[in-house]
Each structure stands twice: as C-alpha cells, then as structure tokens.
Amino acid sequence: MAHPEATLRLAKWKSGVLAEALPFMRRYAGSTFVVKYGGHAMGDARAARHFAEDVVLLRRVGINVVVVHGGGPQIGAMLQRLKIQSEFVDGLRVTSAEIVDVVEMVLSGAINKSVVAGISAAGGKAVGLSGKDGAFVTARKLRRTKRDPDSQIERVLDLGYVGEPTHVDASFLRHFMQSDLIPVIAPIGLGADGETFNINADTMAGAVAAALDADRLLLLTDVKGVLNGAGELLPELDAGHAAEMIADGTISGGMVPKVETCLKATREGVGAAVILDGRALHALLLEIFTEAGAGTLIR
Numbered sequence: 001m002a003h004p005e006a007t008l009r010l011a012k013w014k015s016g017v018l019a020e021a022l023p024f025m026r027r028y029a030g031s032t033f034v035v036k037y038g039g040h041a042m043g044d045a046r047a048a049r050h051f052a053e054d055v056v057l058l059r060r061v062g063i064n065v066v067v068v069h070g071g072g073p074q075i076g077a078m079l080q081r082l083k084i085q086s087e088f089v090d091g092l093r094v095t096s097a098e099i100v101d102v103v104e105m106v107l108s109g110a111i112n113k114s115v116v117a118g119i120s121a122a123g124g125k126a127v128g129l130s131g132k133d134g135a136f137v138t139a140r141k142l143r144r145t146k147r148d149p150d151s152q153i154e155r156v157l158d159l160g161y162v163g164e165p166t167h168v169d170a171s172f173l174r175h176f177m178q179s180d181l182i183p184v185i186a187p188i189g190l191g192a193d194g195e196t197f198n199i200n201a202d203t204m205a206g207a208v209a210a211a212l213d214a215d216r217l218l219l220l221t222d223v224k225g226v227l228n229g230a231g232e233l234l235p236e237l238d239a240g241h242a243a244e245m246i247a248d249g250t251i252s253g254g255m256v257p258k259v260e261t262c263l264k265a266t267r268e269g270v271g272a273a274v275i276l277d278g279r280a281l282h283a284l285l286l287e288i289f290t291e292a293g294a295g296t297l298i299r
C-alpha cells in the first residue's frame, strides 16, 4: 500500500493539474482543433491508446476535434513487401500510378480503420473518410520546381500522383461534427478527372484546418518539435526564422512540409499551429491544458 504522505502528495499534484486545466477547458469549449496524427507517432501501441483517449476527452469537453492521419512508414513497409521502390523529394513521396494504389489501400484501408477503432475503444464515435467521400477534398497535381545550384536554371520536378488540395468542403465535415462524430481523414484527394491523389498528411491537415477556420492545428510527430542546429527544442518559431532554417538545411526532410504547412495555415486564418511529439504519453493534453505546453508553437 502507498505511504499516506505519498498518497496526499499525489492527490495535491492531481488537483493542481486539474485546477490548471479548467480555465483552458472553458476557453476552448466550442472551438475547432485539427490534429494530424503522423505515421511515426502511431507506431507504439500504448501511445496510440493514449492518443485515442485524448481525442475522446477533447470532444467530451466540447472541443470539435478533427483527425487527419498519415502513414508514411506503413506505406513504405507495404511497398517493400511488394518489392516496389519509392523515393522522396523534399519530404514528398514520388508517386507512380502503381504506388498511388498502394498508398490509397494502406491509408484509406488499414490505417484509417485502426484509428477509427481506437477512438471507438476509448469510448468515442468516429467516422473514417478520405477526400473522395462526398468529393470533399478535390486536388490537382502538385507542381514542384527546383533551382539547379550550378546553372541556376529552374527545373520542373514530376512527382507523379502527388496532389495539392484545391478545395475542402467544410460544410460536409460540419455535418459529422454537429452529430458528435469525430471525422478521421485519410490524406487522399479526388482529381478533376477522377484520379486519386496522394497528399502529404501535413498538407491535408493544414488545408482542412484552414477550411474550418480552426483555432488550432496540432501536428503530432516523432520529435519534440522543431529542433535548432544544436538539437534543442524551439518553443516558438516565426516565418523569418523558419525560412532561414530551411535555407541552411537545419530544417530538412519531412520537417519541411510540416513547417511550411503551419506557416500557410496561420496565414490562412488558423489561430496557431503546434508541432509536437506524438510518442510522448498524453502529448495532446499537455499541450492544450497546461500553461507550459509542449512542442513548437508557430503563429
């Protein structure tokens, strides 16, 4: 049995946590939070359970939660099993017609349903969607260019079926949110000619957040947030500093679309964006309901 003094200390600590959280709960009731759940963050079963519990708790305190999930590592594993090579350019998967079929199967199938099932197991009600449902996310081929450092000539890169959202139908999502359902969205978009587009999940989350005029965009990943050259967490980041860090390579790979998404979303009216560690237990609750927060705040 625990020592009575230890029990008392724990009770005091718990009441302190609750007292700190209550004003945030009142402030955020009725607001809209878009949470991007990255493929790396969902690797650990215990953290996945805590994530689902956090999402359900947010809904219970009156926050309109929308989840957009990734699944990059899981797509990679499936492509490997199928012996299909794939490569990344600036954090984006070059997506052939063959690869886009696998991407859709993994994202809209196994991963989407496992996130929905996790939320159900935690006592919530979720509905799994991709941009194709109700054609609520239309997309077009992403146009990417790269300047050759030697010749300074700008080249157009062909990333295949990588898409960028052209329209997100917010009213479609609000139907579910008004029915107390938590939308869980796979980052797949529908092209004008019925094509399937593979959209980076951060980009998708940003577009959904902007369309909903969300108060917060939260990107859960596998690092504490944006790290500086010495590997230290930056609690805040503005557009100027982010541009410098991307240009000098301190921000690279998958962190580039993440930071760009946050900056774009805040320019388009989202209250604030946060990049935080989805592997940390109850990362969402710590970020939302404590003064100190967690991760890197971008606004």
Ligand SMILES: Nc1ncnc2c1ncn2[C@@H]1O[C@H](COP(=O)(O)OP(=O)(O)O)[C@@H](O)[C@H]1O
Pocket (backbone or CB within 6 Å): 038, 039, 040, 041, 070, 072, 073, 091, 220, 221, 222, 223, 225, 226, 227, 228, 250, 251, 252, 253, 254, 255, 256
């Ligand atoms: N400055 C940086 N700070 C933090 N992470 C960075 C930075 N630059 C590059 N990264 C990389 O970005 C990764 C996160 O992007 P990504 O792998 O696409 O995550 P997710 O699957 O969660 O979307 C980190 O694991 C890290 O390796």
Ligand SMILES: CC(=O)N[C@@H](CCC(=O)OP(=O)(O)O)C(=O)O
Pocket (backbone or CB within 6 Å): 037, 038, 039, 040, 069, 070, 071, 072, 073, 075, 091, 092, 093, 103, 162, 163, 187, 198, 199, 200, 201, 202, 254
């Ligand atoms: C275009 C592009 O790169 N799409 C991503 C979609 C999944 C994703 O973004 O998942 P994470 O958030 O787990 O990285 C991909 O094919 O991996």
